[in-house]
Amino acid sequence: MITAIRRLFGSTVGKAIALGFVLLVGLAFALGDVTGNSNFGGLGGANVAKVGDTEIGTGELRARVQQAYDRARQDQPGLTREAFVQAGGLDQILNQLVNDAAMRQFARSMGFGVSKRLIDAQIADAFSGVSGSFDQKRYEAYLAESGLNESQIRGEIETLLLTQQLAKPIGMLPVVAAGMAKPYAVLPLEQRHGQAAFIPASPFAPKADPSDDILRKYLAQNKAKFTVPERRVLQYALFDSSAVPVPAVTDAEVAKAYKDNAPSYAASETRRLAQVIVPDQAAANSIAAKVRGGTPLAVAAQAAGLSASTTGELTQAAYAATTSPAAAKAAFAAQRGDVLGPTQTDLGWAVARIESVTAKPARSLADATPDIRTELAKNKANEAIVDYYNAVQDAVNGGASIEEVAADRKLQLVETPALLPNGRAPSQPAFALPPEMAPMIAQAFQGSGEGEGELATLVENQKFAVFSVKSITAAAPPPFAQIRGDLLADWRFAEGQKVARDKARAIVKAVEGGKSLAEAVGAAGPNIGSVQTIGGRRGDLDRDGKGAPPELALLFSMAKGTVKTLEIPGNRGWMVIALNEVNRPDIKSVDPRAAAYIARPLGAAFGNELVEQLVVEAKRRAGVKINKQLVEQLRRELTGTAPVAE
Known part of the structure; x- marks a missing residue:
């Protein structure tokens, strides 16, 4: 975080x-x-x-x-x-x-x-x-x-x-x-080797219980660590399209819709055509002759170094838009299998063949009524939920409380326990709202004040929640008695961490005084890990994209022959790192292209x-x-x- x-x-x-x-x-x-x-x-x-x-x-x-x-x-x-x-x-x-x-x-x-x-x-x-x-x-x-x-x-x-x-x-x-960039270009090839020793905190943690005063002081010093994020109690009521009354579709409305959309119910015809566009008329005449003689259009076009394509289902007007009104008229007057053209278009000479003819008979009012009624009912349902939503929004904007809105609309009012921003309730670990309530929870934690009514969309155009924040509990640690056990465990590790730190510093001092790291670790007493060899190549530190381990990151930032301490987060202990060897390639061996590549970001830096x-x-x-x-x-x-x- x-x-x-x-x-x-x-x-x-x-x-x-x-x-x-x-x-x-x-x-x-x-x-x-x-x-x-x-x-x-x-x-x-x-x-x-x-x-x-x-x-x-x-x-x-x-x-x-x-x-x-x-x-x-x-x-x-x-x-x-x-x-x-x-x-x-x-x-x-x-x-x-x-x-x-x-x-x-x-x-x-x-x-x-x-x-x-x-x-x-x-x-x-x-x-x-x-x-x-x-x-x-x-x-x-x-x-x-x-x-x-x-x-x-x-x-x-x-x-x-x-x-x-x-x-x-x-x-x-x-x-x-590029010459200035060469020292930086060799850095990924640099190799370092050293040693590390781990001093864990747990073996040095106190066994005796401290007084409550000590734990309370520790809590005051580490308040953020034990703070529970802000919690909010929500009141909400759900409503969706199924709960909103929808007026029935009348015969008059069906008749009007049929009349208003008469062209869509009239008889119509669509055709699918295979065609090829040819650059010159002579070649187009040759292809058309072959097709009329029985050669498939695709084969005839391929022989001329061209390719044929097949249209989707087109109306006469749609085909006219891609060719010409005259060509479209001829195409819709022809029979299935007839060859048309060559016809001149803006792109060249078109040769086409009628692949299929689909006739759609006219639909009477009686035939179309079921579909029209279904569509009108759907539209009315959408309008009804929008009107209902707007009415609830107007009530909220007008200052109505969540209780008043729920009572007026006969909605079930639900109250949650104190929730975290993730929707969980610390006081009731088993409590969980349905996943679809996530938009409401997010909205409730983004500036909503106590008692302010709001609406949240749970399922687009279908399900909604009207809600308000009943109470807000500011972020704070739980009562002392409730977390005393956690405080005690954390305090012990923190005290052990201090001992581990002092031992790490003593080891560093001993190494700086001339001892080897192994000798210094051995003299520091029990409960300290053995000395390990660490190292590698700088360019491999972040090869997996997860970042370099802290001990290697420190190793590659040290001067040769030095020794340093590294604190392990979470009061887990300390490490002592010693850098023994640094191998860096000669800058004369650097590829000029690599140096030029490095030079660009260096300029920005x-x-x-x-x-x-x-x-x-x-x-x-x-x-x-x-x-x-x-x-x-x-x-x-x-x-x-x-x-x-x-």
């Missing part, structure tokens, strides 16, 4: 311009300084940062973090705000605000500008409708959804365009020569580094002051470790 969160915050050049770009395509964070932008007077008040002449308020930062979290939760319904902030959400968004302000001021100081007409063009392009022209309603809907006003969105687009003017040319500037340096320089010139105390206070507020009014 944490990895997925980190992906929200982009790559190198993207870090400089991502926020404005996201705004432009309609996925921005909500802006607006909730507290207002009062003067700093240094860094007092409710401002978390000052960048040159721009002040960043606590309210603005809080709003952006909340909006970013809400959007992230649409992809990860179980994501808690605490986990989002701990994964770097607050810091990344604050950095982005600072970078944007610095780059905007830097660009203006360098004489760059953005005209109102250019901003208008960007808005018109981003919010164009199906016709390609600006869609005012779509634009207004976006403003309402994102919380932006006209001035704010224009300011963000201006920032984007100013940053692009500065960063884009610089990012595209570097061109790396160097460009990214230049853009990063540009952002650093922009911040240096503007001057950046961060109120770390306020940032940490906001962090505690967002993670639930301090009262909101702190």
